[in-house]
Amino acid sequence: MSAFSLELKDVRKSFGKSEIIRGTNLQVPTGERFAVIGPNGAGKSTLFNLISGRFGISSGDILLNGASTVGLRPFEINRLGLSRSFQITNIFHRLTVYENLRCAVLWSLGYKYSFWHRLNGLKDAHERAEAVLEQIGLQRRRSVAAGLLTYAEQRALEIGITIAGGADVILLDEPTAGMSRSESDAAVELIRKVTVGKTLLMVEHDMSVVFGLADKIAVLVYGEMIACDTPANIRGNAKVQEAYLGSHAPEEAAS
CATH class of the missing domain: 3.40.50.300 (P-loop containing nucleotide triphosphate hydrolases)
Structure with a gap:
């Protein structure tokens, strides 16, 4: 290496x-x-x-x-x-904070294009999303639509999305x-x-x-x-x- x-x-x-x-x-x-x-x-x-x-x-x-x-x-x-953020915030505005993070962890956990999985049943995806949610300090905002967050909160969420997939x-x-x-x-x-x-x-x-x-x-x-x-x-x-x-x-x- x-x-x-x-x-x-x-x-x-x-x-x-x-x-x-x-x-x-x-x-x-x-x-x-x-x-x-x-x-x-x-x-x-x-x-x-x-x-x-x-x-x-x-x-x-x-x-x-x-x-x-x-x-x-x-x-x-x-x-x-490798994962990156952008100058202009890139998030899913209509999804909740938690849902944004859950989307970000799916591929790294091996789900890829597994349309037959029910999202609510993915325990590992839930646990990782919750862990990132805690890291970025948005636990109390987990159920809020991302588009309703303050600007600083949206930037924190984007950082969370950037790290959620486990990139080094x-x-x-x-x-x-x-x-x-x-x-x-x-x-x-x-x-x-x-x-x-x-x-x-x-x-x-x-x-x-x-x-x-x-x-x-x-x-x-x-x-x-x-x-x-x-x-x-x-x-x-x-x-x-x-x-x-x-x-x-x-x-x-x-x-």
Whole structure:
């Protein structure tokens, strides 16, 4: 088994003549929490879409636990142990909180397309959904339609859905976007709790979240990885300071 849960090797992505990701290399050790930061338009979302299989790479290689995922579809990558959330919350609004989580655990428990099973009789699915429900702190909201939750609760539910299938590698795309400071602090504690023993890669604009949660920070600027180091070293890195405070300073630098 590879020491790295996720590896990017000279990954490139072009849309027509526009090269968005320019030879990115990254190694994420198993069990560590990584954050990807960078100015607006740096290619962070594109990078996430490449890793999760939503976009195909133009060249290079992406390894998940040592195995190449190039050419695989998103659901195939998911079944190899990678799960992700999105910038825009993706939940089943008309289903209850509990039902959302139960849907998320079914495939990993081997039910797949078993139309002959009665959902209410699946004890293992019920137990796992209840366990995730407790992890994300929404027990009291279990019977509420997901569309009626507050924004912060919906984000917590999406994190629950992301981890419910038992994936070892978790990608979170701006998990605290749009939250108040107190909501953001609660989200950080939730992420820290539910990713224990897992590998985390997140894109986040709130620097207090990044520096408070990540073991390592990778800095992407115009499709190129200019630095990858500990939070303390990134804070004092001259190239990173110029990327955020120079002539192309992004809004997120003020976060």
